[in-house]
Amino acid sequence: MKTKISHTDVTGTISTDSIAEEHSAQNADDLDNMFDPQRLRLSQNFAATVGVKKRVTVIQVRKPGKQEFIRVHPSSDYCVETAILEFKEEGETYLVDPALWNDLPGELIPKIIYTTINRQGVLRLWPVRLPDEEGKLDDWNQSALESADIAKTAWIRVSSNRSAGMYETFEASGNLSEPQWPDITFTEILKIAFKGKYIDHWEHPALLKLRGES
Amino acid sequence: MISVFKNIIAIDFEFSAPAGERPYVVCLVAKNLTTGERWRYFRDELLAMKIPPFPHGSRSLVVAYYASAEMTCYLALGWPLPEYVLDLFTEFRCLTNGIKLNFGAGLLGALNYFGLPSIEALEKESMRELAMRGGSYSSNEQDALLNYCESDVLALAKLLPLMLPLIDLPRAILRGRYMKAAGCIEYNGIPIDSDSLLLLQEKWDAIQQTLINKIDSEYGVYDGKIFKTNLFASYLLRKNISWPQLPSGALDLSDDTFKDMSRAYAWLCPLRELRVTLSRMRLSTLAVGQDARNRCLLSAFRARTGRNQPSNSQFIFGPSTWLRALIKPQPDTGLAYIDWSQQEFGIAAALSGDQLMKDAYASGDPYLAFAIQAKAVPADATKSTHSSEREQYKACVLAVQYGMGAESLAARIGQPVIRARELLRLHRETYKTFWRWSDGAVDYAMLQGKLWTVFGWTIHLDDNPNPRSLANFPMQANGAEMLRLACCLMTEQNIKVCAPVHDAVLIEAPLTDLDFAISQAKECMKKASRIVLDGFELNTDQEVVRYPERYMDKRGQKMWATVWETVNELSSKSNDGPRLAKECGHG
Numbered sequence: 001m002k003t004k005i006s007h008t009d010v011t012g013t014i015s016t017d018s019i020a021e022e023h024s025a026q027n028a029d030d031l032d033n034m035f036d037p038q039r040l041r042l043s044q045n046f047a048a049t050v051g052v053k054k055r056v057t058v059i060q061v062r063k064p065g066k067q068e069f070i071r072v073h074p075s076s077d078y079c080v081e082t083a084i085l086e087f088k089e090e091g092e093t094y095l096v097d098p099a100l101w102n103d104l105p106g107e108l109i110p111k112i113i114y115t116t117i118n119r120q121g122v123l124r125l126w127p128v129r130l131p132d133e134e135g136k137l138d139d140w141n142q143s144a145l146e147s148a149d150i151a152k153t154a155w156i157r158v159s160s161n162r163s164a165g166m167y168e169t170f171e172a173s174g175n176l177s178e179p180q181w182p183d184i185t186f187t188e189i190l191k192i193a194f195k196g197k198y199i200d201h202w203e204h205p206a207l208l209k210l211r212g213e214s
Numbered sequence: 215m216i217s218v219f220k221n222i223i224a225i226d227f228e229f230s231a232p233a234g235e236r237p238y239v240v241c242l243v244a245k246n247l248t249t250g251e252r253w254r255y256f257r258d259e260l261l262a263m264k265i266p267p268f269p270h271g272s273r274s275l276v277v278a279y280y281a282s283a284e285m286t287c288y289l290a291l292g293w294p295l296p297e298y299v300l301d302l303f304t305e306f307r308c309l310t311n312g313i314k315l316n317f318g319a320g321l322l323g324a325l326n327y328f329g330l331p332s333i334e335a336l337e338k339e340s341m342r343e344l345a346m347r348g349g350s351y352s353s354n355e356q357d358a359l360l361n362y363c364e365s366d367v368l369a370l371a372k373l374l375p376l377m378l379p380l381i382d383l384p385r386a387i388l389r390g391r392y393m394k395a396a397g398c399i400e401y402n403g404i405p406i407d408s409d410s411l412l413l414l415q416e417k418w419d420a421i422q423q424t425l426i427n428k429i430d431s432e433y434g435v436y437d438g439k440i441f442k443t444n445l446f447a448s449y450l451l452r453k454n455i456s457w458p459q460l461p462s463g464a465l466d467l468s469d470d471t472f473k474d475m476s477r478a479y480a481w482l483c484p485l486r487e488l489r490v491t492l493s494r495m496r497l498s499t500l501a502v503g504q505d506a507r508n509r510c511l512l513s514a515f516r517a518r519t520g521r522n523q524p525s526n527s528q529f530i531f532g533p534s535t536w537l538r539a540l541i542k543p544q545p546d547t548g549l550a551y552i553d554w555s556q557q558e559f560g561i562a563a564a565l566s567g568d569q570l571m572k573d574a575y576a577s578g579d580p581y582l583a584f585a586i587q588a589k590a591v592p593a594d595a596t597k598s599t600h601s602s603e604r605e606q607y608k609a610c611v612l613a614v615q616y617g618m619g620a621e622s623l624a625a626r627i628g629q630p631v632i633r634a635r636e637l638l639r640l641h642r643e644t645y646k647t648f649w650r651w652s653d654g655a656v657d658y659a660m661l662q663g664k665l666w667t668v669f670g671w672t673i674h675l676d677d678n679p680n681p682r683s684l685a686n687f688p689m690q691a692n693g694a695e696m697l698r699l700a701c702c703l704m705t706e707q708n709i710k711v712c713a714p715v716h717d718a719v720l721i722e723a724p725l726t727d728l729d730f731a732i733s734q735a736k737e738c739m740k741k742a743s744r745i746v747l748d749g750f751e752l753n754t755d756q757e758v759v760r761y762p763e764r765y766m767d768k769r770g771q772k773m774w775a776t777v778w779e780t781v782n783e784l785s786s787k788s789n790d791g792p793r794l795a796k797e798c799g800h801g
Contacts, residue, residue: 031218031272035298035388037669037699038745040388041745042670044667046654046658047654119639174589
């Protein structure tokens with residue numbers, strides 16, 4: 001319906017001549033229907049008109065906190081067995097390109113990196129040491145591997161027991177909901193987590209430091 | 215769309231309305247904006263008319279600025295209310311709600327906003343005073359008043375074409391429909407026990423000091439009539455209470471904080487009530503008319519949420535809950551205070567479509583249902599078997615509704631912050647659909663700069679938006695829509711509504727008809743909830759007061775008793791006091 005509205009300051013007159021009257025109300029019932037609140041309801045589903053997606057920009061690489069319940073991503077696509085370089089004093093962990101592994105004998109640590117999520121939906125990577133070439137592994141790491149395995153199907157928290165020299169696993173007994181894994185590939189996770197900490201060439205500052213050249 | 219109306223009549227009344235009284239109509243000017251015809255009448259001529267002098271049938275649209283006042287004039291003249299009303303005030307508020315206006319939301323502010331000339335504020339004020347004076351007017355004064363009245367009508371005529379393209383007319387008509395209901399409600403007023411009010415007013419000075427002496431004896435925080443922060447700090451230290459602080463480090467003494475802390479430490483309630491009573495309550499400003507009824511502007515659509523915002527000092531449902539006991543039905547009549555049960559929870563459930571939340575609402579006890587759904591209590595838990603757990607989950611639900619953080623919730627439930635955080639997490643986890651919807655609404659508002667209700671009441675974001683209040687907007691503002699629609703339905707069925715109060719109404723009826731009126735009113739409220747919530751029906755509860763009983767808000771019961779104990783003590787020292795107190799039913 002098109003409506004022409006004119007106005008003059010002198011008379012304050014409004015014209016309601018309608019150019020096309022096809023929708024005009026013909027009688028009082030039509031008017032009542034037009035203003036019936038049941039027909040006037042607007043949608044309250046605001047999210048349907050504007051899409052907002054949570055974007056992961058930071059992913060920490062560390063073992064879970066001792067009071068934190070976590071799950072490990074059950075898919076093998078979301079973990080990797082690799083070699084990392086650790087600077088313990090600085091608390092820094094670097095992922096090393098396989099092409100450089102043979103050039104760094106004795107410096108790299110074989111680790112499996114799991115994808116974890118906690119009850120608050122925070123995504124992290126959890127590196128756990130793998131057995132060495134002789135197949136040896138201490139109780140700390142052995143127990144951590146076992147914990148990670150349990151966490152693929154249950155909410156757990158891991159806590160160190162110094163006198164036993166290993167991690168203890170505490171499984172939540174409540175009927176808890178399944179984790180909501182974010183829609184992000186493992187490659188993207190690694191890129192975010194190791195941004196600036198991926199060693200793919202010999203002149204990388206971390207390797208210069210290791211060689212005492214920086 | 216406006217072409218559906220054959221006549222568009224801009225109107226303005228001048229009237230006087232002393233506090234608490236119905237309007238005394240002075241004059242009317244109306245102009246048919248379709249034909250240019252105009253009408254100018256003074257009081258005596260208007261009193262002789264049984265209907266308005268202009269076309270008022272079903273094809274006429276009445277345009278006004280703050281129409282509830284015009285509607286009270288219709289009622290004072292005994293005229294039938296117009297079928298359709300377009301209130302340019304409500305539409306100006308809707309267009310600018312949330313935006314800072316340099317000249318306010320009055321007619322002058324709207325004219326200024328649209329770049330239209332207006333009469334000087336000073337001139338407007340002097341003419342208002344002349345209208346308020348009442349009594350008889352000389353012919354010059356009559357002309358001056360009619361000319362002034364006509365200037366407002368011409369202002370409407372200028373404003374309408376500029377606003378019309380911005381107005382969502384069908385929903386604007388719905389808001390106009392509420393202004394008719396608001397006019398009826400303002401005209402009705404609330405019955406007050408005026409004898410008791412008079413006695414309280416007479417002795418108020420002495421009462422205040424005695425109240426302080428009585429109540430403060432347990433706290434020791436007053437010096438004379440002055441609340442002393444350092445004494446209060448010492449009290450908190452003695453009681454080992456950790457009190458919220460302002461960023462400056464000073465104690466947060468706002469009433470909201472007192473309210474929260476009183477929930478955690480119930481023994482603080484009398485102190486809070488005393489502070490409210492002394493600081494905000496001015497018995498002399500309570501607007502009660504000669505007919506012993508409390509009347510004031512409901513100030514419809516004044517709040518950002520679109521809720522009414524009547525003056526705290528003039529309205530009996532202001533913050534001093536004990537004072538509400540002055541509400542008393544007149545002989546042979548009764549009152550009913552009817553509210554929606556857990557309205558905000560129900561709205562959140564329905565609008566978000568969260569099935570678990572809907573189930574919780576349908577259970578009748580959403581707080582316990584939440585605890586069961588979160589698996590914190592067994593499925594067969596009841597209010598009596600798990601009362602403390604229920605209280606915590608109730609506090610959590612309310613905290614979510616108020617946009618509270620873990621610290622405030624912890625203070626309210628008297629538990630460590632870690633517990634509060636866990637409860638809030640459980641809410642998010644249990645009601646995932648609700649949270650997705652709520653977060654989506656806030657995201658939308660932050661991206662698009664506005665949110666609206668089912669009937670288009672809109673909040674526009676300023677340069678400092680508060681995400682917590684935005685998250686709460688759909689519940690609060692749609693709650694307001696529901697109340698407005700219910701008031702329309704009720705007043706149109708001739709139910710005598712005395713007051714809308716947040717999520718409730720106070721209605722009045724002869725004792726013989728009271729039960730029927732209550733069932734009708736409840737049906738209207740259910741219908742309003744179904745319309746606003748797309749079929750989801752909210753339950754209602756009611757408290758009924760039959761003459762000679764008085765209305766009593768539980769929260770103010772103790773204070774009311776203390777006040778009358780005080781009045782009786784004071785009265786016993788004078789000769790007429792005991793007699794008066796007894797006559798008022800407090801002896």
